[in-house]
Amino acid sequence: MLEELEIRNLGPIRHALLDFAPIRHALLDFAPGMTAITGETGAGKSMLLNAIRLISGASADAGRISAGADETRAQGVFAVPEGSRAAAIADDAGAPEQDGELFLTRSVPAKGRSRAMLNGHSVPRGVLAHVSGELVTIHGQADQLRIASASRQREFLDAYAGDRAALDAYHAAWQALRDMDDKLARLQGxxxxxxxxxxxxxxxxxxxxxxxxxxxxxxxxxxxxxxxxxxxxxxxxxxxxxxxxxxxxxxxxxxxxxxxxxxxxxxxxxxxxxxxxxxxxxxxxxxxxxxxxxxxxxxxxxxxxxxxxxxxxxxxxxxxxxxxxxxxxxxxxxxxxxxxxxxxxxxxxxxxxxSPEKIDELRRRREQLAQDAVDAAVVLHAARVKAAQELSRTVSGELAELAMSGAGLDIAVTQRFDDAGSVEDAAAALEAHGGDDIAFLFTPFPGSPQLPMGKSASGGELSRLMLAMELASAERHRDDDALPGDSDGRTGMTFIFDEVDAGVGGKAAVELGRRLAQLARTSQVIVVTHLAQVASWADAQFVVSKAASDGEGVSTAVTRADDEDRVREIARMLSGSESETSLDHARELLAQSSLD
Structure with missing residues (x-):
């Protein structure tokens, strides 16, 4: 879970139409549940995501350093449970967790190379990416194309299926076959x-x-x-x-x-x-x-x-x-x-x-290992087909509630060796992760042809599709995926949604906020939104705005909105003003936005 995000001297993305200002310094204390990031269009909300991308190992751009500064710096503090994969990766990198926390830091100087640090230790940028991959999932327009890859879709389906026994059995059988192939090749070659x-x-x-x-x-x-x-x-x-x-x-x-x-x-x-x-x-x-x-x-x-x-x-x-x-x-x-x-x-x-006798013996053993690997692939295929059908049905149902009526997700799981003439041919079609080709196919509206995910939806539609997928996964693993010692049953993953509300309004916006709050029951959720109907469901809210000139020019401020400050921000989002009517409407909306 992301506990704290600190940003220094982060400059804006250059935009021809919008006048962004840099963030000189911002310190955000996050809590479990759902957090909304709001503010006027052009205020610079996207810079918060850029900071998180930086500590997640993204490419650095010296052009984003605010004018007059020597470097930009971002640091995220994450709470990690004992025995988590993120903690294990950090330990292997020589930067073990400290009191249940990981510090991911990135600095980008005006001149020279950027520096990545983990718990105060310099590490390669790839290590930050590896660790953050276990901690943060960003669903934004710049990040959605990752799910378009076949490997990411397979990983998501396997995680949803949760059939670790079938996966482990296949991996063991496939590795034994590979080892035997290597041994035979070594002897013969x-x-x-x-x-x-x-x-x-x-x-x-x-x-x-x-x-x-x-x-x-x-x-x-x-x-x-x-x-x-x-x-x-x-x-x-x-x-x-x-x-x-x-x-x-x-x-x-x-x-x-x-x-x-x-x-x-x-x-x-x-x-x-x-x-x-x-x-x-x-x-x-x-x-x-x-x-x-x-x-x-x-x-x-x-x-x-x-x-x-x-x-x-x-x-x-x-x-x-x-x-x-x-x-x-x-x-x-x-x-x-x-x-x-x-x-x-x-x-x-x-x-x-x-000797010929020894090689013949190994070849006979290899035939049995090939049969074992094919049998394990068949079991894994069956688990994936079952999970794909359930995931497709659940996600399609969620999309109907997210202003995407008629849209649907179909997951094709095709076994490569269906027409194989022999066990040898079937084994030749196997790879490290099985013998299946997996494709997520999205239908954006009734009558539309099924198209590969990532090539058939707008940024907002794809964000809502990912939300539906995360909701389906969270619901399936609500009991078995909870972290030990977390009385709220939350997982260690932080989900960040950007543009999820694009093209949504009215009742659909309310339902979108409800769904985000529902996901926040099992995971930490951070959403960048323009809609009061979405922000009202959050447990905490930060407002991004332009601050007065501090002698170095206009800068961007990030402040937490509590109590009446939050009411005023919700009112601004509803009507652009703080009239008594809009304030009353904001209070009513906040009161109604509860899962209890």
Whole structure:
């Protein structure tokens, strides 16, 4: 929802007959519901739409900068619900929403390039367009041609149908078919390269498998080799150490010299023989503990001598280490890397297997995927046909209430592969969004031929047609499209209507205002209007007028009309004056313009 719009130094569109003045500064605080923008012809109401178009990523024109200013600037503040698509787009662009709000800003200097900003971050103009596309829909003469494109009509119909399951199922089936086509094309188009790569992987895998390396094996083998190569020195050193610590372990008798263990035993016995206790027993205990530690060391060293490493085959160990080193030089640097590469190479080899048998298998799978995609397209087609019939009927009924009696909308949904001779032919007709050609055909009056939408209606008629379409969509999704936490059940979209009242008057104008107010129950609606019968239905009203000269010339002012100010503006719109009669009529019209 648009909460605030600020405009600075926005100049007018040049017009040969009308004398527009620039907006030096305007700050509009919008609220939920319906807002009317009114004012005298030529006051510059269209500049408000131009400001919104600017923050929506439209092309910038330095010629619209007011005279004497360095730049024009527009900023819109939008409230967005958590998890909305607009918030997600902003987050992806590195400009996440702040306290549930998005700030869309555009500045156009007199010289140089325009600048687009999102939440204070500079972004490409296309990002603003992407974000604003989720927030604002403008229905004005300059914006209506977008709905004339087949893609926009398809998107509107799919949104109206609301059959997300059918769309998702088709997208998944179509993408699986595309992926298989890409895989087959890659195998067939690069068969020679694939064979070479497959041969290399097969040879490499076979070589690694012959060696069959184990995690940490190279480090264990090198440690073992070091022990074997130094076996004599190890035996001599360990023998001397053990003899010094415990002569009995080396087969010496008492006369051959006592080791540390024996000497400690003698010292313990001497201390125990005192039979006094105290420090002597404590010292004996400590010596016994030391003796136990030394005995453990002797045992560990003796085992090293008894391991018999010198009997191992040093040549076999060196050969194994050489084989492992060869693997790490090619696919390392560590043995763990070799093992990981072997595992990944096996997976890649499966994809590169371009044997005739493999390709035949993929082709059979591709036939099934093609059938799945065609079946999903048929389901999606049925959902679209049903939605098209309902939308056409509802919109045509709404048009009758909008001073367009006899006008109608027909939506043609044509399946491209109706006459396909095979599943393959049908699958070839599919595109990313299905197998349907969708056309919105408008009949402006009875007896008129059906013509493509956008080429068969005036600006006012097309605006009312779009209003009828938005009303139909809002009514269909009144319950499921409400935003979480919004007690009014409003959606996050802001609809802006310009020229919707062209060629309308009297009772039809009242009904037009009623329909806009009805749409405002589920969405924010901003309407630029000349008709009091339309403006009276609004929840808020802004008046665009020429202000007195401020030393820089005449400028355009935008003010909110409340209470008696609004009554006077409605009276002016009704009769061009503020007589007591017109004021009474204005009060009566405001009182009657309520959906309750």
């Amino acid at each position: 690069q068969e020679a390269q694939a064979r070479q790569r497959a041969d290399y992987l097969k040879d490499a895998i076979a070589r690694i498998d012959r060696v069959d390396p184990q995690v940490g094996e190279d480090a264990d083998l090198k440690s073992k080799r070091d022990r074997i190569e130094n076996a004599a020195a190890i035996a001599q050193g360990v023998g001397g150490a053990v003899a010094a610590l415990d002569s009995a372990q080396m087969g010496y008798d008492d006369d051959g010299g006592a080791g540390v263990t024996q000497l400690i035993d003698r010292a313990v016995q001497s201390l125990r023989g005192i039979h006094v206790g105290g420090v002597f027993d404590e010292s004996a205990d400590r010596l016994e503990a030391i003796g136990g530690e030394i005995a453990d060391v002797v045992l560990a060293l003796t085992r090293q001598v008894d391991d018999g490493e010198e009997g191992a085959d040093l040549d076999a160990i060196n050969e194994r280490i050489h084989d492992l080193d060869e693997l790490t030089r090619r696919w390392g640097p560590e043995l763990d890397d070799v093992i990981a590469w072997r595992r990944q190479a096996g997976l890649e080899l499966e994809d590169l297997d371009a």
